[in-house]
Amino acid sequence: MENGHYGDELTLRLSGIADITALDDDLVLTTFMRDLVTRIGMTVIAGPMVATEAGPPEKAGxxxxxxxxxxxxxxxxxxxxxxxxxxxxxxxxxxxxxxxAEFRRLVGDFRISERLLRRRGEEWPRDLAAAEQLWSDHRAALSSVHD
Known part of the structure; x- marks a missing residue:
């Protein structure tokens, strides 16, 4: 944990995509996801998984x-x-x-119509024992709700 928080979460809505060809191609999207996480220095443990949502055009993708x-x-x-x-x-x-940059490589030009970068887990416990206790308390609370 760096900078006093657990991590960062980036949420984007990219609009006006110049080239939509890749947006409906399972193989291209699978490769893209691998390339994206490699570029940002992450380690894949499962996936990528791609699923299709059918339906009206405003929901299909x-x-x-x-x-x-x-x-x-x-x-x-x-x-x-x-x-x-x-x-x-x-x-x-x-x-x-x-x-x-990876999205520009995939689809060309676009505009960012929504953007949010949030610091997550600012109250996350700094040590393993405290984190284990947090999860244990959470599980106990959930099980008492379901009993």
Missing amino acids: KSAVVILAESHAAIHTYPHLREIFVNVFSCKPFREADVL
Whole structure:
């Protein structure tokens, strides 16, 4: 944990995608997710997994997710709307500029219509014993709700 917090979470909405070809291609999106997390220095532990959402054009597209040793990265594409939603959460620092560069390589030009970079886990325990106690308390609270 660096800078007094657990990690950073970047959420983006990319609009006006110049080239939508890749947004509906499972193989291209699988490769892209691997390239993205490699560029930002993360370690894949599961995936990438790509799924298709059918339906009306405003909802149709692809979702791709990769589970990282450092957390996760996910995208949701909407080719008919020329948009992509992005979420990268990591306990390891990464550069937003690297994330954006990979998307430019994938789709060309776009505009950032929503952007949020948040510090996550500012109250996260600094030591392993405290973190284990936090999870133990959380599990106990959940089990008492379900009893």
